Amino acid sequence: MEMAAVLSLQSCSLIGLDRSGNKNGCSVRLPDRWSEQRKVQAVRFGDSRNIGAPLRSGYPELKIACCSKKNMGSENFHNSVDAALILKNKSEDVFPYLNGRCIYLVGMMGSGKSTVGKILSEVLCYSFFDSDKLVEQAVGVSSVAQIFKDHSEAFFRDNESKVLKDLSSMHRLVVATGGGAVIRPINWKYMKQGLTVWLDVPLEALARRIAAVGTASRPLLHQESGDPYKKAFAKLTTLSEQRGKAYANADARVCLDDIAAKQGHGDVSVLTPTDIALEALMKLECFLSENSSVTNSQYIQG
Numbered sequence: 001m002e003m004a005a006v007l008s009l010q011s012c013s014l015i016g017l018d019r020s021g022n023k024n025g026c027s028v029r030l031p032d033r034w035s036e037q038r039k040v041q042a043v044r045f046g047d048s049r050n051i052g053a054p055l056r057s058g059y060p061e062l063k064i065a066c067c068s069k070k071n072m073g074s075e076n077f078h079n080s081v082d083a084a085l086i087l088k089n090k091s092e093d094v095f096p097y098l099n100g101r102c103i104y105l106v107g108m109m110g111s112g113k114s115t116v117g118k119i120l121s122e123v124l125c126y127s128f129f130d131s132d133k134l135v136e137q138a139v140g141v142s143s144v145a146q147i148f149k150d151h152s153e154a155f156f157r158d159n160e161s162k163v164l165k166d167l168s169s170m171h172r173l174v175v176a177t178g179g180g181a182v183i184r185p186i187n188w189k190y191m192k193q194g195l196t197v198w199l200d201v202p203l204e205a206l207a208r209r210i211a212a213v214g215t216a217s218r219p220l221l222h223q224e225s226g227d228p229y230k231k232a233f234a235k236l237t238t239l240s241e242q243r244g245k246a247y248a249n250a251d252a253r254v255c256l257d258d259i260a261a262k263q264g265h266g267d268v269s270v271l272t273p274t275d276i277a278l279e280a281l282m283k284l285e286c287f288l289s290e291n292s293s294v295t296n297s298q299y300i301q302g
């Protein structure tokens with residue numbers, strides 16, 4: 001990976017913070033009438049021209065992310081604003097203890113790393129990156145599926161490790177890692193420079209989400225024929241058996257079954273990405289308070 005790209009990424013991570021490192025430039029994405037205070041951050045790895053460019057469609061607004069139901073009535077609308085504010089408040093509790101450390105989201109394909117990661121980056125005024133996209137940019141190929149096809153899975157994994165190594169010296173990033181990043185111990189060495197969060201989603205929910213969007217972009221799941229849900233479920237089951245222990249290395253585990261149970265639901269499909277982002281911050285808060293000596297002495301604000 002080009003050093004220029006790495007440097008541009010590092011400078012991106014400072015967007016949204018004032019000179020003292022305080023996040024007074026940060027604002028939660030609320031409905032338009034409240035949006036004058038919006039500060040935006042949108043960057044593209046390796047392209048310094050885009051640093052500080054206005055927010056584009058790839059970044060979901062929190063008001064959208066917190067609403068799961070179509071045609072929301074006013075009651076749901078206000079609930080979503082409440083959820084956004086609760087999330088924002090929690091981010092303010094946790095932020096000082098992060099000391100600028102990056103947050104790495106790990107989990108199976110389709111577990112919501114990108115969706116939840118973008119929300120976390122927004123409320124923490126961190127920059128968001130997807131390691132699959134960084135590998136695509138570093139290799140110069142437009143999709144992970146094409147990298148698998150043109151080269152090999154091993155080639156992809158080598159580049160994934162290089163990307164994680166480069167990221168490990170940076171600050172104030174939320175990184176959605178590739179689903180298989182956890183299988184190489186060296187990647188844990190890099191990710192443990194920051195904080196790691198496992199999004200633990202039941203396989204049925206993963207297979208439902210993946211079947212809904214198709215498997216073409218996910219080479220390890222792709223099958224030309226057969227029922228997409230059943231095929232995805234079978235393959236995810238095998239991968240999860242192989243990787244379960246590796247995901248459990250994460251500092252914090254966000255278990256969707258547990259969040260649904262706490263809310264009195266039996267089905268994780270009712271959970272919004274905002275609910276999940278909030279749980280991630282609460283789990284990080286627990287981890288940080290239980291490991292406060294590491295928090296206070298080992299890291300400096302970047």
Ligand SMILES: Nc1ncnc2c1ncn2[C@@H]1O[C@H](COP(=O)(O)OP(=O)(O)OP(=O)(O)O)[C@@H](O)[C@H]1O
Pocket residue numbers: 107108109110111112113114115116132176177178179209210213218269271272273276
């Ligand atoms: N809480 C949620 N409820 C329902 N669907 C969700 C939720 N979170 C994410 N999704 C959907 O699931 C799909 C996968 O989400 P996302 O891309 O965020 O996962 P990912 O972990 O980054 O996946 P991958 O590692 O395969 O890139 C998307 O279609 C997304 O809209």
Ligand SMILES: O=C(O)C1=C[C@@H](O)[C@@H](O)[C@H](O)C1
Pocket residue numbers: 108109132144177178179180181217218219220
């Ligand atoms: O679970 C996996 O092994 C993968 C997940 C994706 O994010 C990509 O990194 C790639 O398709 C491999």
